[in-house]
Amino acid sequence: MRRRDILASGRSDLLLIGLSSALARWVLALGLLLVVILWPAAAVAQSDAPASAPVGSPAVTVSVMPGGEKLIVSGSASKIEKESATYGTVSIKTTGDGQMKQDLVFSAPRDGGGKQATVTYTIDGKVQSVQVKILDDLWGTGYEAAFKVLFTMFVLAVVLEWGLSVLFNWRYFLSYFDAGGARTVIAVVFAYWFVQKFDLDVATRLVNVLWMTSHTSDFASKLMSAFVLAGGSAGVNSMMVALGFRAVRTVDSVQLKPPPKKAWLAVYLRADKAVTAHISLSTDNGATFVLLHRLLVLPAKESPQIPFLRDKGRFPGFGGYQLQPGTAYVVRVEGFNEKRASTRKADYELTPGEGAIIDIREAV
Numbered sequence: 001m002r003r004r005d006i007l008a009s010g011r012s013d014l015l016l017i018g019l020s021s022a023l024a025r026w027v028l029a030l031g032l033l034l035v036v037i038l039w040p041a042a043a044v045a046q047s048d049a050p051a052s053a054p055v056g057s058p059a060v061t062v063s064v065m066p067g068g069e070k071l072i073v074s075g076s077a078s079k080i081e082k083e084s085a086t087y088g089t090v091s092i093k094t095t096g097d098g099q100m101k102q103d104l105v106f107s108a109p110r111d112g113g114g115k116q117a118t119v120t121y122t123i124d125g126k127v128q129s130v131q132v133k134i135l136d137d138l139w140g141t142g143y144e145a146a147f148k149v150l151f152t153m154f155v156l157a158v159v160l161e162w163g164l165s166v167l168f169n170w171r172y173f174l175s176y177f178d179a180g181g182a183r184t185v186i187a188v189v190f191a192y193w194f195v196q197k198f199d200l201d202v203a204t205r206l207v208n209v210l211w212m213t214s215h216t217s218d219f220a221s222k223l224m225s226a227f228v229l230a231g232g233s234a235g236v237n238s239m240m241v242a243l244g245f246r247a248v249r250t251v252d253s254v255q256l257k258p259p260p261k262k263a264w265l266a267v268y269l270r271a272d273k274a275v276t277a278h279i280s281l282s283t284d285n286g287a288t289f290v291l292l293h294r295l296l297v298l299p300a301k302e303s304p305q306i307p308f309l310r311d312k313g314r315f316p317g318f319g320g321y322q323l324q325p326g327t328a329y330v331v332r333v334e335g336f337n338e339k340r341a342s343t344r345k346a347d348y349e350l351t352p353g354e355g356a357i358i359d360i361r362e363a364v
Contacts, residue, residue, distance in 0.1 A: 061131040064106065066113040072130050073104035078123050080104050087117035088132070106136045145209040153202050160191060175317075176310055184230070192226035194354030201225050263352035264320025267333060268361045269313040271297040275335040277364050279315050282330040286347065289332055292321065297335070297360055297364055325354040335364030 073080060075095065080102050083090045093103045106119050113273050114136035120129045147170040167173055168183055194200055201217040203224045208215055215221075269277050277297050280289035293315045303312055310317060323329060329352070334345040352358055 011291060014035065061133060063135055063359055064108045065134045065135055066108055067110035068108055070106045070108070070132060072101060072106050072119055072132075073102070073121070073123075075101040075103065076123060077101055081122045083119070083121040085117050085119045085132075086135060087115055088112060088134075090119055090121070106130075106132055108132070124212050149205050149209065153200070153229060153232055154192060156200065157229055160187070160194065160232075162189060175263075175348040182220055187224055191229035192223065192230060195222050195225045202228055205276070258287070261325065261354050263323040263325050263354065263356040264321045265323050265331065265352075265358050266360070267315045267331070268311065268355065268359065269295070269297045269315075269333070269335075270300070270361075270363045271335065272299055272363075273337070274298050274302070275337055275364050278332075278334045280334070281331040282329060282332070286330045286332075289330075299323075320357060323356075323358075325352055325356065327351065331360060333360065333362045 006101050006168075062070055062072075072090070077099065080092055083092060083104060084335050085106060088109055089107045091105050091107065093105060095101050095103055104119075104121055104314050106117070108117075112134040115134050117134070118129055118134045119132055120127060122128070164187060167186070173182075189225075195202075199217075201222050203221045204215050204217045205307050207213060267279050271277075277295055278291060279293045282289045282360060295313070297313050315321070330352065331348040332345065333348075335343040344362075346362055348360055350358060
């Protein structure tokens, strides 16, 4: 087999392996989601079956979650009388259209986990009984409600992430804003608007459904919910990047990046008056210089450094200028006033190592 065929075959195998790996991850995630959704639903469906026992038969045993209800008799055409429970409460509900029917419902106390109750009742003059076991579950009936709250937050986090990605990947945004700092603030602001607008205080709701309390929302809980939603948005983005469905989009990724095993140089300039700064580079010990960049440096009063915005007195505007590791450089920073007279000149000798990040801060 020729080398070209071998390479093509290798690429095909790698592509198939990559697709199989991605497909396996999706299948695994979908399987886990179905287990989480269907398992509690099956348990609830099984526990909701009516527990009517034939007259004269041994008492049956059913189970119920703390704080939940259990249907003991369903649709009885005969009148249910003398209903009682050794623990918890029982009630009769009338149902049906035309011919009225009765349901006997047992209500378990919220703090009754691990206990048992005996429900007795009389139909057509015959006494029947049912043993009810209250499951020793930490969250009681809050499990299903908590899952709904968390699933809702996950969906909203996906919506928030996809919506904000249009802004965060906008070239204008990346050119003028510090993506690493501004992104978090913007995500939290939008998340708080979501929480306030649509009453999505997940922190308070989770506490209420899990501990069966009735706390009300306040600013702190809404802010915490906004943090959760914004953090979930970042988590969704990280998951999609890890699965290979989205590339990592940062301020550096929209510009050409230097190859690996290089060094970086960045120059920060400040001035008391408006000056034109020249940044030059020499590789022959200062004998000759090559102009790298020229920029107008304004005083802090005219061009203040605003958080989350790019520094106009920085070269380059983002990332770093590529240097060759192990090479001796001389970096010259020189300022000129409006009459083109030199105001200050400073030389920096450096020999960067592999992966070095060098920052020069100079007042011109």
